[in-house]
Amino acid sequence: MSWQKRTVLVALTLIIILPAAVIGGGWLWLRSGLPQLDGAVTLPGLTSPVEIATDRNAVPHIFARSQQDAYFALGYVHARDRMWQMDLNRRIGAGRLSELIGSAGLRYDRLMRVLGFQASAEASLQALAPEVRQALDSYSAGVNAWLGSHGGPLPLEFQVLRYQPEPWKPADSLLWGKLMALQLSGNYNDELLRARLMQKFPAETIRQMYPDYPAGAPVTLASDLTGLEFDRLHASLPPPLGPATASNEWVVSGERSGTGKPVLANDPHLQLGAPTLWYLARIEAPGLSVTGATVPGVPFTVLGRNDRISWGFTTTGSDVQDLYVERLDRSDPGKYLTPDGPRPFELRTETIKVKDADDEQLVVRTTRHGPVLSDIEPRAVQAAPEGHVISLAFTGLSDRDTTAEALWRLNRAPDWEGFKAALRLIQAPQQNIVYADIQGNIGFYTPGLVPIRRKGDGSVPVPGWNDEYAWTGAIPFEELPQDFNPAAGKIVNANNRVTSPDYRWFLTSRWDDWYRAARIEQVLEANRRHDVDAAEALMRDTVSLAARDLLPLMLKINPVSQNAKAALDMLRGWDGTMSRDRTEPLIYEWWARELHRALYADELGPLFPEVMSASPRLVLHILTKAPQWCDDVTTADARETCEDMLGRSLDRALVTLSERHGSDMTKWRWGAEHRAPLAHQVLSRVPVLKDLFDIGIETDGGNHTVNRGGSSIRDDGAPFSHIHGAGYRAIYDMSDPENSRFMISTGQSGNPLSSHYGDLVEQWRDGRHFTISGTLEQVTSESLGRLTLRPE
Template identity: 40%
Template sequence: MGISRTTRWIGRGAVALVAVVLLAGAAAALYVLRSFPALDGRMQTPGLTQPVQVRRDGADVTHIEAATPFDAWFAMGYVHAQERTWQLEFNRRLMHGELSELFGPAALDTDRLMRTLDIAGAARRQYAGLPPFAREALQAYSRGIASFHQHRAQALPPEFLLLGARPGGAQGTPWSPEDSVGWALMMALDLGGNWGTEFARLSLVRTLPTDRLWQLMPPYPGEAPATSVDLQALYRELGVYRTPAGPVAAAHGQGAQPPLPVPWAHDLAAQAGDPGGRGSNNWVVAGRRTASGKPLLANDPHLGLGAPALWYFARLKAPAGVAGDGSAVAGMDVVGATLPGLPFVVLGRTARAAWGFTNTAPDVQDLYLEQIDPADPKRYRTPDGWATFAEREETIRVKGQPDVRHRVRATRHGPVLSDAQPALHGGVIDLDRHVLALRWSALDDDNQTVLAGLLANQARSVAELFTAFAHYHSPMQSVVAADVHGAIGFKAMGRVPVRGAGNDLRGVAPAPGWDARYDWQGWLPLADTPQDDGAAHGWLATANQRITPPGYPHFITADWSLPYRQNRIAGRLEATPRHDMASLRALQQDTVSLAALQLLPHLVAAPTDHALAAQARALLQGWDGDMRADRAAPLIFAAWADELARGLVAPRIGAERFAALYGRRDFRAGIEGMLQRGDGWWCQPLTCPQQAGAAFNRALDRLAALHGSDPARWRWGAAHPALSVHRPFGNVPALARWFDVRVPSPGDAYTVNVGQYNPAEKHDPFASRHAPSLRAVYDLGDPEQSLFIYQTGQSGLVFSPRYRDMAGAWSQGGMRPLQLQPARYAHRLVLTP
């Protein structure tokens, strides 16, 4: 009886457990379904003035058609909230410096940086300076986001539930009009920063003679360094450096430069310098060089990969309207890539014109050494004597800990970065004598970049596009454009500071802030920024290389990207007499690394007696530098180049300083020069060939340990996946497999089809984290044949099949139609007042 009774209880318990599991499963399934957005039917949406059609086509592009421009912008906000609610919340917290409230002390450095830069304050000032219709556009967009949350039938995505967050945080405001301006500033920070490069030079010349600095970080090919100043002597004379290095230096590295504050916070890599491939490609081909007789245009901006993606593709259509002040607002019919957080198409086409961006990367950030008054630490030195720091205190809420009080100081140049960035405390600068302040053009009150974006969506020709982009401020972009009438053009759009003739540092390294000759002297007139009509070659292309022609009289920057991508693009454009959509798509997929071919002879000739060397050399024999995912040679080369950099550079600058710098830059140009010269100083105590051989041996050992002892089975794509990381769950191994998007990928930092990796990463050092964030090809002979793709999917909801449904096609070169008039719509939704 006891056994029978026990059996019955076990049976009942099992039934109860099954019931609980089934109920939990049903509840989870119901939650998943409720988290999906409504894509069909009708929804009441308070805030609209008239109904809006929201239709998704077969390519999953969202088409918004409204009776007024303001209703269209409202609906864009509503749709972004439907699809990218968590992304908007994370980005809002990021730029306001409120991440620590959710993530605790790990996010404090990021929050301190955002509060010090005062992104939110700059956005408020810039918003106030916009014309009325632009302010109303941003207001309409933020009302659309608010309306979604106020009347939300859709369950919040799991990020909110797992983190205990709510949209809008403590203030309950999920998005404001000023936040849209702030997000444009964050893009400028991502693309327009070079303060890390300046600080790296300051740090390196602490122990590295200035001439050796320029060997490690050479000027643009064929040019002399932008400054002839002996930087090491200058900074020693000024007494800049802290000695001896204290315990903070050991923690952060004596040569540390501004860190990426949190790996999942944002791609703030711009502040840390350019490792060689960061940027984008665009090119436009005139009708005389195309099969159709009309222009073709291609664009693939290279940005940090994330899941969800940075972009959301949409069409906005509305007739002309009237703003609240009575001013006329032009109509629009535009399709392309929007940024969640902004109401307009950033990159795309109208019915008659198309455009593409690459980052010009002018030097719009200067670091200034501000000397502290020995008698009063609240004052700093200026050309006119001592002045008082502007100060304010910020309160940062930290999860699980007391609030943190953060003092923010500013000088006449701008915010004091050394109050926010731990690396600047890290034993490099004597902060009792000097601090570092930042002058950054994007923070200026007259920044009207969002106005340029709104106006571009109304353009019908190249001329109208360039008129719209005349309002573009930061970050400066190299714009190519084409229209159905046959016009093409290139113009660098944005602000570039003018540095006086006496400024012998030219912004390449921190300048004495009390010396007036280092102050900016105004702005380069728009008429004087680089431009071209394409008449000479019948095509125009930019790939972050030097865009100024010979004899150009104005200084823009000394830190252009190496011209490998540009040279490859130019060679292939010239090699084909008549281009079509297929040839432009093929060029976007090109994975031949001219940079690899530059170093390859040193690898092939490297002396080695490694057991795997013969097999590895056989795989390298006749290799054409094509970084294909299905080959072993690219992996062998990449591992060797990594080991070579470690062997040549780390002993000369110190392991800690190398660890702080490497990965954000690969020192490729410097290493090329060392091997070409057979430079004994850098290669000591071995010869340069011996260093190449030792690096080869280390690389083969490493690859065998990771991928097995048969080199023929090694594959670049297996070691080099394109990794789109979720913020924040890409940092949580148990969740990353669900939230991250990973696909095999080709390329390296120097191929047209970029696959830039950070070899300093402990995990997945060859994973591509910076790649074509989208690809688009526009046919101005038949604009409806235009195509696009990006690396994840339209939905930002992890349970949705649309979260990653573009990834495979993106990695394999597939594309989707980008049409104003699609043949069918997969979903139809009507938003009603």
């Protein structure tokens, strides 16, 4: 072989081998950062050794000799397994996202700086009891011990974004609560939408668009800015449809469970992603025995059980945010009007660091009601008349928030009275909390601050220059909705209406749809014994009562095309089960989506994408009580009927489905559209990496099934992608608490290179669960490893 050929061969070999070697070496280097699960490590900050046995599902069982050492260990394992998630959440809450991703993060950073979450979290530390602050200190010490001692590189996200996390501080742990309060209390967005609708439609038209909560649906316990009168608006404008969040919870008494003790089930529904929000952990220490769902960055168990009680959450949806239109002083724009005369805005300047760009200086203005939103929110600018600004009053902005202490006390509550004493400290967000104990009691409480308004219901922006619409206090804790050992022997809530119409206080006019609650009630009534196995089966239930309700009305058409006839034949024989392998759910859901567009997109025009919802409430109302909406207002020479709109929308749906899935209707599958992407916040946006770390999976269920597969039908590209649902599921057996069952949607590790990053996905999809129990020796015998943390 000539030297020229040898040179070419060597060069080609190097071109092939060197990149592979670099990639392989980089892969091995990154994997060297995976956590140590076995052996011992010596750390500063501990007082006694702590044993951490990591079971086969990668759940840590922490055995400590003091509660403070237990919190230290939890901080250590949270950082070990989820440091990137922890750091991202605190950066979002502190308004420091732009430091990592550049100007794309400014929208979020501006909002967080205006709301002042970082400052209020730091101030709230002083409102907590000393023992709670000590727990936060111990937890932070554990996080920082891992940061200072871990071997190998930090997880891949830190390498991609090229930065090191800062030490953890106690106030960082309180930021998550602020973010949740905002996420679960987003009704100020509804107010802005209503304000824009009011500029286009009369009140009666808007009222037709938003039908009231039906009388027979499940109940858990049983001046002038735009030329319209505020009193009339409050009386006539129901809220936008469609839940921002959703969850299920139910509890049955010992008589209904068949064991003599209660069974409690809970699966909170939030945005799905990888890693999931929740992290399972068990803590055993003197005076503290708690198992369940923690949140990385927070030392207290949010959902779970101790050795005497169990509890679960759903969101109440109460209106705890109001927008006030503040009138500026004409002679001095640096002041706004109050009943006592002009008052200067409180001012502070926030410096936002932006990657690859200059720092941004943001001047934040605050009124007596709260921060000025219209300085950063374009929709608020549109809603504010000239010479006015819009400020936000929100229960989640308190700088003396004791919600974290409520969790600390809830983890230790021995009984109903201790449970209530803990809940008294919850401020935001308001939650529906179910309860069960080993004595056989069940209960329900909805703690949280809910404003009492002098006038109005918080549905639209109101004048802020007088006190006509002022908050005069909060609903007394003793008068919040509650129940204890009801005669029915069961309590059910799935974000449906909590109180009957004669309840004294106003909570909200935005009650979510009732279908999940109705299905849970239906199954509980049909089965005489509701034990842990029955609860597990109900969590898997994929029957859509919404489809059973709406479909008979949709089927009342005379199809013309063969495809339409075939589709209707399929749907007539369908029982509403949302199985991923069936064709009918795909046809039904796409038809319903097109029907929403056909019925009211013509009237709403550019506002349609913001109002469009998966809720069938409006469609049912139009087809049964308001057929005038079926007329297409853009066709002046014709008057369409509801049958016309049903036929057109079905034809459009079938054409679209053929384009997306082929012409053979028998091969269409719900799972082809209904897939949980479980996307990573960063890596899913990076070519190659997004496919390499894809743990997405086809799923059953839909927006209105107990096994909820929530989607956003406003997304034209993937309207039925399963992006919202039960990231955590638990069933608590109070006859044998160690028989309680748990599951999360991804895996315990947040490191994409770990085998526990997505190892629970299939079990989660299929509705399976596992127990978290056993002595230290029992767990160790079948564990992934036993790590001893030793004091320095």
